[in-house]
Amino acid sequence: MxxxxxxxxxxxxISKRYGQTVAVQDLTFDVRAGELFGFxxxxxxGKTTTMRITLGVLAPDAGVxxxxxxxxxxxxxxxxxxxxxxxxxxxxxHVAEQLAYLGELHGMTGAEAxxxxxxxxxxxxxxDRRDADLQALSLGNQQRVQLAAALVFGPEVLVLDEPFxxxxxVAVDVMAGxxxxxxxxxxxxxxxxxxxxxxxxxxxxxxxxxxGRMVACGTVGELRAGxxxxxxxxxxxxxxxxxxxxxxxxxxxxxxxxxxxxLDPGVDDQSLLRAALATGPVRSFERVEPxxxxxxxxxxxxxxx
Amino acid sequence: xxxxxxxxxxxxxxxxxxLVARREIRMRLRSRVFVGGTIVMTVLVVVGIVAASLVxxxxxxxxxxxxxxxxxLERSFTATAAALGAKVTLSDxxxxxxxxxxxxxxxxxxxxxxxxxxxxxxAKAAIPSNxxxxxxxxxxxxxLAASGxxxxxxxxxxxxxxxxxxxxxxPKDTQNLFASLALGILLWIALGQYGNxxxxxxxxxxxxxxxxxxxxxxxxxxxxxxxxxxVGLVGxxxxxxxxxxxxxxxxxxxxxxxxxxxxxSILADVLWFLLGFLFYATAYAAVASLVSRQxxxxxxxxxxxxxxxxxxxxxxxxxxxxxxxxxxVVSLLPPFAPIVMAVRMASSDVPLWQVGLAVALIVASIVxxxxxxxxxxxxxxxxxxxxxxxxxxxxx
Numbered sequence: 001m002x003x004x005x006x007x008x009x010x011x012x013x014i015s016k017r018y019g020q021t022v023a024v025q026d027l028t029f030d031v032r033a034g035e036l037f038g039f040x041x042x043x044x045x046g047k048t049t050t051m052r053i054t055l056g057v058l059a060p061d062a063g064v065x066x067x068x069x070x071x072x073x074x075x076x077x078x079x080x081x082x083x084x085x086x087x088x089x090x091x092x093x094h095v096a097e098q099l100a101y102l103g104e105l106h107g108m109t110g111a112e113a114x115x116x117x118x119x120x121x122x123x124x125x126x127x128d129r130r131d132a133d134l135q136a137l138s139l140g141n142q143q144r145v146q147l148a149a150a151l152v153f154g155p156e157v158l159v160l161d162e163p164f165x166x167x168x169x170v171a172v173d174v175m176a177g178x179x180x181x182x183x184x185x186x187x188x189x190x191x192x193x194x195x196x197x198x199x200x201x202x203x204x205x206x207x208x209x210x211x212g213r214m215v216a217c218g219t220v221g222e223l224r225a226g227x228x229x230x231x232x233x234x235x236x237x238x239x240x241x242x243x244x245x246x247x248x249x250x251x252x253x254x255x256x257x258x259x260x261x262x263l264d265p266g267v268d269d270q271s272l273l274r275a276a277l278a279t280g281p282v283r284s285f286e287r288v289e290p291x292x293x294x295x296x297x298x299x300x301x302x303x304x305x
Numbered sequence: 306x307x308x309x310x311x312x313x314x315x316x317x318x319x320x321x322x323x324l325v326a327r328r329e330i331r332m333r334l335r336s337r338v339f340v341g342g343t344i345v346m347t348v349l350v351v352v353g354i355v356a357a358s359l360v361x362x363x364x365x366x367x368x369x370x371x372x373x374x375x376x377x378l379e380r381s382f383t384a385t386a387a388a389l390g391a392k393v394t395l396s397d398x399x400x401x402x403x404x405x406x407x408x409x410x411x412x413x414x415x416x417x418x419x420x421x422x423x424x425x426x427x428a429k430a431a432i433p434s435n436x437x438x439x440x441x442x443x444x445x446x447x448x449l450a451a452s453g454x455x456x457x458x459x460x461x462x463x464x465x466x467x468x469x470x471x472x473x474x475x476p477k478d479t480q481n482l483f484a485s486l487a488l489g490i491l492l493w494i495a496l497g498q499y500g501n502x503x504x505x506x507x508x509x510x511x512x513x514x515x516x517x518x519x520x521x522x523x524x525x526x527x528x529x530x531x532x533x534x535x536v537g538l539v540g541x542x543x544x545x546x547x548x549x550x551x552x553x554x555x556x557x558x559x560x561x562x563x564x565x566x567x568x569x570s571i572l573a574d575v576l577w578f579l580l581g582f583l584f585y586a587t588a589y590a591a592v593a594s595l596v597s598r599q600x601x602x603x604x605x606x607x608x609x610x611x612x613x614x615x616x617x618x619x620x621x622x623x624x625x626x627x628x629x630x631x632x633x634v635v636s637l638l639p640p641f642a643p644i645v646m647a648v649r650m651a652s653s654d655v656p657l658w659q660v661g662l663a664v665a666l667i668v669a670s671i672v673x674x675x676x677x678x679x680x681x682x683x684x685x686x687x688x689x690x691x692x693x694x695x696x697x698x699x700x701x
Contacts, residue, residue: 055521074524082521088514093332101328105522109318149518 006069007033009054009157009188014063015212016049023049025212027063031157031188031205036179038203039192040296046212047192048085051161054190055082067157078106081155083163087146089134095145096121096130099152106153113152120148124174140171147175151182158182160191164198176202200292208299216299223295229263230288231272237280246275260288321523325531326538329506333539346547351554358558367391367436369415370398370407377421378443385446386439388465393436422448485652488574489620491544492644496581497613499540503533503586504593504606507682511597526679533586540582541575573650580664581643583671585609591678594685616641620648627653637663639670 010030016023024046031037039047052058054065056077065072096117103113121127124144183189193199208216236257243251248267252260276282333339386393398404407413408429416427424444449459510516588609596605623632627649636646642663649655
């Protein structure tokens with residue numbers, strides 16, 4: 001790839017400690033142009049620290065963040081749209097004026113910034129509140145303004161810390177649509193969230209961070225490939241304590257006549273089916289893909305062990 | 306690297322410091338606190354000056370009325386009164402009874418009755434001694450002339466003792482004492498008020514958490530500078546409004562002569578306000594970045610307030626002898642120079658090298674403080690909750 005400019009945000013080996021506490025340890029991943037990257041992990045896992053380091057509001061102890069193949073400079077960071085975990089705008093400033101001010105701070109002319117502010121307010125259905133003080137808006141609407149603040153200057157990269165927290169389902173759809181649209185326009189988008197279903201539905205790739213380390217990173221499909229295979233069986237005639245007794249197969253849980261089994265890698269699921277048929281009729285035999293939530297718990301469990 | 310194009314669009318792309326200052330100014334001018342505060346301050350200052358003029362009414366000329374034969378004294382009385390420094394206005398009173406009634410009513414201060422050689426002064430409760438002396442001298446001269454002395458002999462006999470002063474007071478000293486003191490107090494209040502305003506503005510951005518977005522966009526020193534400049538210009542505007550109202554009130558009531566109000570001295574006062582403001586506001590803003598809530602601010606800025614109060618007290622110590630060693634040394638030190646040097650310059654002639662040295666020292670201090678404040682600002686700005694310790698903010 002030498003010689004070509006890579007439109008990707010590279011977080012390369014960053015570490016950060018607060019006294020004795022390790023917030024981030026040798027964390028590496030990248031977000032490519034046109035990609036929605038979901039950043040998940042438990043509270044305190046290091047997501048916010050990583051984002052703050054990316055934006056330069058926090059200095060890492062080690063590591064580097066690159067954009068277009070070169071370490072981020074202050075000027076380059078000004079072209080990143082940022083939504084911090086700690087929401088913050090001026091409560092007593094008019095909404096449109098506030099967005100235009102932030103646009104100008106990011107290098108737009110006054111006219112460009114005003115135009116962009118009105119565009120995004122319109123986009124989020126807040127056109128009629130443009131001259132209201134921010135504090136007069138509902139919390140959900142304030143959150144939309146906060147996202148508009150990250151978008152107003154046409155950023156080259158988007159870094160959003162929990163953009164969906166506290167939004168109603170309609171607002172979630174609007175915001176998801178906007179993020180998809182920005183990604184499709186070639187902007188790398190990274191956002192953190194605890195809404196794992198949403199992340200699974202929306203993101204091209206997912207990174208799971210635990211105790212400051214990246215423990216899994218890839219498409220949801222790739223994460224699944226590394227996980228266990230599972231099968232649901234409906235075996236109405238099997239005794240209550242039936243557990244298949246097939247090597248490499250474990251009963252995960254029973255739900256009435258239904259049983260969920262987990263298969264070790266390389267185990268033939270037909271041997272499980274044959275064992276089930278030996279108990280009587282089999283009403284259903286279903287391959288289940290683990291959800292991101294299940295994958296997340298598995299990965300976190302392994303990391304903790 | 307982004308290519309920089311030139312043209313009208315580029316011209317409207319303002320530096321971040323200017324944008325921050327402009328927002329600060331707009332928001333403040335729009336606020337009720339500013340509008341109400343300016344009105345209240347203006348009213349208070351004007352009322353104060355009018356009240357002072359009523360209390361200090363004695364500077365008005367003494368109204369002296371002459372009746373009957375004493376009217377022949379008027380010319381020589383005018384001359385002796387002027388020689389003794391008594392301000393008088395003269396009038397003729399036709400009727401002694403009516404004149405006494407005027408004295409009782411307070412429309413006349415002194416009624417002179419009797420003949421030109423033996424006049425009597427009638428007053429209500431008191432009479433300025435120099436008016437009595439002037440009248441006595443005028444009557445004495447008349448008596449000498451009546452006894453046959455030539456006018457030249459009378460003049461020589463009545464000549465006042467020549468006075469030789471070994472250390473004559475600078476006329477500026479006394480004339481400007483009032484104005485200098487008023488200026489010093491005004492500067493002191495202004496520095497405290499606008500310094501606190503800058504501090505509050507910093508805490509506001511920390512408390513509302515917008516700081517994180519701003520610091521991802523602007524360098525801390527630029528943000529700090531824009532804020533300090535914006536608040537400073539708002540302060541200067543408010544001071545100009547209040548100051549102009551005060552000048553008009555002083556002129557109208559004639560409560561004090563204002564020889565200090567030449568263009569040069571006004572410019573000097575503005576300069577000292579701006580330098581003092583930059584010094585204190587930067588210090589206030591840096592300290593304010595250590596706290597997260599407005600309630601914690603007063604405790605945090607206390608160490609700076611100590612310097613300000615010391616400056617205020619030193620102003621009183623320096624004023625009686627503005628060229629003395631204490632005044633000279635103190636007026637060169639950056640924390641005190643904005644008040645003490647401004648007062649010295651208003652009340653006496655300060656050697657130019659001293660003014661230059663004081664300006665150089667405070668400008669160097671402001672540069673140093675800005676560096677220190679920018680460092681504290683970026684280290685402390687994102688620490689929310691507990692107050693940040695000074696050394697932690699400094700080390701980062």
